[in-house]
Amino acid sequence: MAQGWRGKEAIEMATTTGVSKEEFKNAKLYKSVHGIDMEEFYTSGHRTCQGCESALVMRDFVKASGPRTVVTGATGCMYVANTSYMTTPWVVPWMHTQLGGGGASAVGMAAGLRALMRKGKIPDEKINVINFSGDLGGGDMGLGGISGALQTDYDMLIIIYDNESAANTDIQATNMTPWGAQTTFTPTGSKKRIMHDKWKKNVAPMLAIGHPNCKYVATACATFPPMDYMNKVKKALSIGGPTLIHTMDPCPKGWDYHPRYSGDLGQLAIKTGIFPLYEIIKGEVNYTYDARKTKRVPVREYLEKQGRFSHFIEDDFEFVQSRVDEMWNDWEIPGVAPIKGWLSVRR
Amino acid sequence: MTTELVDRKIYEREELATGTDAVAHAVRLADVDVFSAYPIRPYTGVMDRLAKFIADGKFDSEYIIADGEHSQFEIAKHASSVGARAFAGSSGTGWLYATEALAATATDRLPLVALVGNRALDDPGAFGVEHNDAMLVRDLGWLIVWASTAQEALDTTLIAYRVAEDPSVMMPCAVAIDGGYLTHSQHIVKIPTKEAVQKFLPPYNLGTRRMHPDNPVSIAPQINEDWGMEIRRQNWEAARRARGVIYRAYKEYNEVFHSSYANPFFEEFMMEDAEIALIGMGTVTSAAKAAVKLLREKGVKVGYVKLRWFRPFPAEELRESLSEVRAVGVIDRDFAHGGPDDGGVLFNDVRAALYHSSNRPQIVDFIGGLAGREISIEDVARMVRITANHKGEGELVTWIRVREGNGAGMERKGGD
Numbered sequence: 193m194a195q196g197w198r199g200k201e202a203i204e205m206a207t208t209t210g211v212s213k214e215e216f217k218n219a220k221l222y223k224s225v226h227g228i229d230m231e232e233f234y235t236s237g238h239r240t241c242q243g244c245e246s247a248l249v250m251r252d253f254v255k256a257s258g259p260r261t262v263v264t265g266a267t268g269c270m271y272v273a274n275t276s277y278m279t280t281p282w283v284v285p286w287m288h289t290q291l292g293g294g295g296a297s298a299v300g301m302a303a304g305l306r307a308l309m310r311k312g313k314i315p316d317e318k319i320n321v322i323n324f325s326g327d328l329g330g331g332d333m334g335l336g337g338i339s340g341a342l343q344t345d346y347d348m349l350i351i352i353y354d355n356e357s358a359a360n361t362d363i364q365a366t367n368m369t370p371w372g373a374q375t376t377f378t379p380t381g382s383k384k385r386i387m388h389d390k391w392k393k394n395v396a397p398m399l400a401i402g403h404p405n406c407k408y409v410a411t412a413c414a415t416f417p418p419m420d421y422m423n424k425v426k427k428a429l430s431i432g433g434p435t436l437i438h439t440m441d442p443c444p445k446g447w448d449y450h451p452r453y454s455g456d457l458g459q460l461a462i463k464t465g466i467f468p469l470y471e472i473i474k475g476e477v478n479y480t481y482d483a484r485k486t487k488r489v490p491v492r493e494y495l496e497k498q499g500r501f502s503h504f505i506e507d508d509f510e511f512v513q514s515r516v517d518e519m520w521n522d523w524e525i526p527g528v529a530p531i532k533g534w535l536s537v538r539r
Numbered sequence: 540m541t542t543e544l545v546d547r548k549i550y551e552r553e554e555l556a557t558g559t560d561a562v563a564h565a566v567r568l569a570d571v572d573v574f575s576a577y578p579i580r581p582y583t584g585v586m587d588r589l590a591k592f593i594a595d596g597k598f599d600s601e602y603i604i605a606d607g608e609h610s611q612f613e614i615a616k617h618a619s620s621v622g623a624r625a626f627a628g629s630s631g632t633g634w635l636y637a638t639e640a641l642a643a644t645a646t647d648r649l650p651l652v653a654l655v656g657n658r659a660l661d662d663p664g665a666f667g668v669e670h671n672d673a674m675l676v677r678d679l680g681w682l683i684v685w686a687s688t689a690q691e692a693l694d695t696t697l698i699a700y701r702v703a704e705d706p707s708v709m710m711p712c713a714v715a716i717d718g719g720y721l722t723h724s725q726h727i728v729k730i731p732t733k734e735a736v737q738k739f740l741p742p743y744n745l746g747t748r749r750m751h752p753d754n755p756v757s758i759a760p761q762i763n764e765d766w767g768m769e770i771r772r773q774n775w776e777a778a779r780r781a782r783g784v785i786y787r788a789y790k791e792y793n794e795v796f797h798s799s800y801a802n803p804f805f806e807e808f809m810m811e812d813a814e815i816a817l818i819g820m821g822t823v824t825s826a827a828k829a830a831v832k833l834l835r836e837k838g839v840k841v842g843y844v845k846l847r848w849f850r851p852f853p854a855e856e857l858r859e860s861l862s863e864v865r866a867v868g869v870i871d872r873d874f875a876h877g878g879p880d881d882g883g884v885l886f887n888d889v890r891a892a893l894y895h896s897s898n899r900p901q902i903v904d905f906i907g908g909l910a911g912r913e914i915s916i917e918d919v920a921r922m923v924r925i926t927a928n929h930k931g932e933g934e935l936v937t938w939i940r941v942r943e944g945n946g947a948g949m950e951r952k953g954g955d
C-alpha cells in the first residue's frame with residue numbers, strides 16, 4: 193500500500209519545522225475586548241453595504257496594526273466601495289494596486305522602505321506593510337504574485353478577504369465561491385439547477401505548504417471567535433517575513449440575506465466546519481476553533497439562511513454535508529492537507 | 540581599457556560595453572534603490588549586469604526576481620510610491636504582459652525609468668528588433684526616448700531619471716534600445732564618476748505623494764466623471780511641461796559631462812541645405828548616416844534626422860528642422876496595420892506634425908527592418924531615391940527588403 197502523508201510531519205516536510213512558544217511574545221496580543229484600542233485608522237468615508245464584513249476585516253486589521261502602517265488594496269469592493277475620491281476612510285497611507293497586483297505591491301513597498309532605511313534616506317523603524325486582495329484578485333488572478341511575494345524575505349502581510357464572489361462587478365463566481373452558489377455567472381435554471389459545480393479552492397494551505405519563507409498562514413473570520421482575527425494580524429506582523437491571512441467575509445449583497453445576520457453567518461461558517469479556522473506557524477497547524485472536538489452544527493443551518501442557496505434540494509444539502517464531514521473525518525489534517533490516499537509515495 | 544583622454548573628474552574609465560551594460564552602469568550610478576527583474580531577450584543583459592554588481596558589492600539596491608512582468612512592474616511602481624528610485628525593463632511580449640501595470644504607473648505619475656530592449660511581438664516568436672513594443676505605451680503618459688549607441692544609452696538613462704523625476708513632470712520614462720543591434724553590440728563607453736552623476740541628478744523626492752506613515756495620503760481612489768477630466772488634464776499638462784525640462788536636462792548634462800548634445804529631441808545629420816530628408820529612430824542611424832554621406836559625395840542634397848524623443852513628440856522642432864526640405868522619407872521599424880494610408884506609426888506622427896508646416900513637404904513611408912531584418916546602406920540609398928522621385932501620387936508606403944507575392948525570392952519592387 194502506498195504511504196500517505198502523515199499529519200504534522202507532512203506539513204513539516206514542506207515547510208520549516210519547530211514552533212517556539214516564545215514566537216509571539218512581542219506581538220502584544222489582545223487578552224480581552226477591553227484591551228482593544230479605541231483609536232480607528234479606518235473610519236467614515238466608505239460606502240460599503242450595511243453589514244459588509246469585508247469592511248470589518250479592513251477596520252480590524254489596521255486597528256491591530258496601528259498607525260505605523262502602509263496599505264495597498266487591490267481592485268474590488270474594498271477599493272471601489274471603500275475609497276471614493278475625496279472621501280477616503282483610510283487614516284494610514286493607502287494606495288490602490290491592480291486586481292492581480294496585491295503580492296507585488298507589498299513587495300514593492302517593503303523593498304522600497306528597506307532600501308531607503310538601509311541607505312539612511314528615511315529613519316529606520318518598523319513599518320507594517322499590508323496588502324489586501326479579494327478572493328478573485330488574490331485567490332485567482334493574483335495567486336502567482338502572492339506566491340512570488342511569499343518567496344521573498346520581506347516583512348509584510350497579505351490578506352485575502354474572501355466574500356466568495358467577484359462582488360464589486362455584481363457577484364460573479366470565483367474559484368472560491370462555494371459549491372452550488374448562485375451568482376450572476378452561475379444562475380440556476382430550468383435545465384441546470386447547479387451551475388457552479390466546483391468545490392472551493394483551498395488557497396491558504398496551498399500557499400502555506402509551497403513557500404518555505406512563509407512562517408505564518410492563518411484563516412480567520414472578523415467576528416468569531418472574538419479577537420481571534422485581530423490577534424492573528426498581530427501574530428503575522430510580529431513573526432517577520434511574508435505572511436498570509438485568509439478571511440471569510442459574509443456579504444449580504446452577494447449571499448443574499450439581511451445585513452443584520454452577518455455576524456451570525458460568520459459564526460455558523462465556523463461552527464458548521466465549512467470554513468476551518470486555524471493557523472500554520474512554521475509548519476505547525478494550530479486549530480483556533482477546533483471543529484474536530486466540538487459537535488459541528490449541520491451545514492444546512494448555514495446554507496438555508498442564504499438566498500444564494502435557495503435553489504438547493506435535499507440532495508444538495510446532503511452533498512455539501514458529506515464533503516464537510518469528509519474534510520473533518522477523513523482528511524490527513526482536516527481543512528489543511530488532503531484526503532488520505534490523494535497523495536502517496538510511490539514504492 | 541583606460542586612456543588618458545577622458546577627464547578623470549567626470550569619468551572613472553572607459554569600458555567596452557554593450558547597450559545593456561551601459562544602461563546597467565547608469566542605473567548603478569543613479570543609486571537606484573529597488574530594481575525588479577524578469578528574463579526575456581534581448582533586454583535581459585541589463586539585469587544580468589546589475590545582479591553581478593550586487594554580487595560583487597558594487598551596487599546597493601534591493602533586487603527582486605519577480606514571478607512575471609506584471610508583478611515586476613507592480614513591484615517597481617509601488618517601490619516608487621514609497622519614495623524609492625526604481626528601475627525595471629523588458630522586451631516584446633514581456634513588456635506587453637506588464638501593460639496593466641505600465642498604464643497605472645503612468646496614471647499614478649510615478650517616475651519609474653524602464654529599459655525596453657525592442658523586440659518583435661509574438662506570434663510567431665522572434666528575437667529581432669521592432670519598435671511596436673515600446674510604442675504600445677505612447678498614448679498612456681509614458682515618456683519614450685530612443686538611444687542608438689551604448690554611450691547614448693548610458694547618458695539617456697541618467698537624463699531619463701532627471702526628466703521623469705522633475706517635480707513639474709513626474710512621469711515614467713521608457714529608454715528604448717534596438718534589440719540585438721544595440722542591446723548586444725559593444726561600444727567604447729565613458730563611465731561617469733559617482734560624484735559627477737550626483738552633481739547632475741538630484742535625489743528622488745516624491746514630496747507630498749510619498750507613501751509613508753508620516754504622510755498619510757490615499758493614492759488613486761476611485762473617481763467618476765466628477766474628477767477624471769481634471770486628472771487627465773494634469774497629466775497632459777505635465778507632458779507638455781516635459782518638453783522644457785528635456786531642454787534643461789540636456790543643457791545641464793552637457794555642462795556637467797562636457798558632452799555636446801545640441802537639440803535634445805533629435806540629431807540633425809547633414810541637414811544644412813538638405814532638400815531631401817530621411818527620419819528614423821534607433822540603430823538604423825548608422826546605415827542612414829553612411830548612406831547620406833555617400834550620396835552627399837555624389838552631390839545629392841540629402842540629410843538625416845535621428846529622432847530621440849518620441850514622447851513627448853517634438854512637432855514644433857521638426858517643423859522647424861524640415862522647413863526647407865522638399866520631401867521627407869520616414870523609416871518605420873514598426874507597423875500600424877490599417878492605419879491612415881497604411882503607413883507606420885512614426886510616419887503618421889511626422890505627417891501630422893508637418894501638416895502645419897508652411898512648406899508642407901512630400902512625405903513617404905518606409906517600413907523595414909522588422910523582426911530584426913537588416914537595413915543596409917544600399918537600402919537607405921534606395922529610400923532616398925524613392926523619396927526624391929515621389930510626385931505626390933500613388934503609394935505612400937514602401938516595404939523595404941520584403942519578399943513579395945508568394946514569397947519566392949527577394950523581389951525589390953516599387954518606386955525606383
Ligand SMILES: Cc1ncc(C[n+]2csc(CCOP(=O)(O)OP(=O)(O)O)c2C)c(N)n1
Pocket residue numbers: 246267268269270291292325326327328329330355357358359360361366639
Ligand atoms: C485586470 C482586471 N480585470 C477585471 C477587472 C474588473 N473587476 C473589478 S473588481 C472585480 C472583482 C474583484 O473580485 P474580488 O477580488 O473577489 O473582490 P470583491 O469585489 O469581491 O471585493 C473585477 C473582476 C479589473 N478591475 N481588472
Ligand code: SF4
Pocket residue numbers: 239240241242243244245246247269273355359360442443444445446
Ligand atoms: S457587495 Fe458585499 S463585499 Fe461588497 S460592499 Fe457589499 S457587502 Fe461588502
Ligand SMILES: [Mg+2]
Pocket residue numbers: 268326327328353354355356357358359
Ligand atoms: Mg470577492
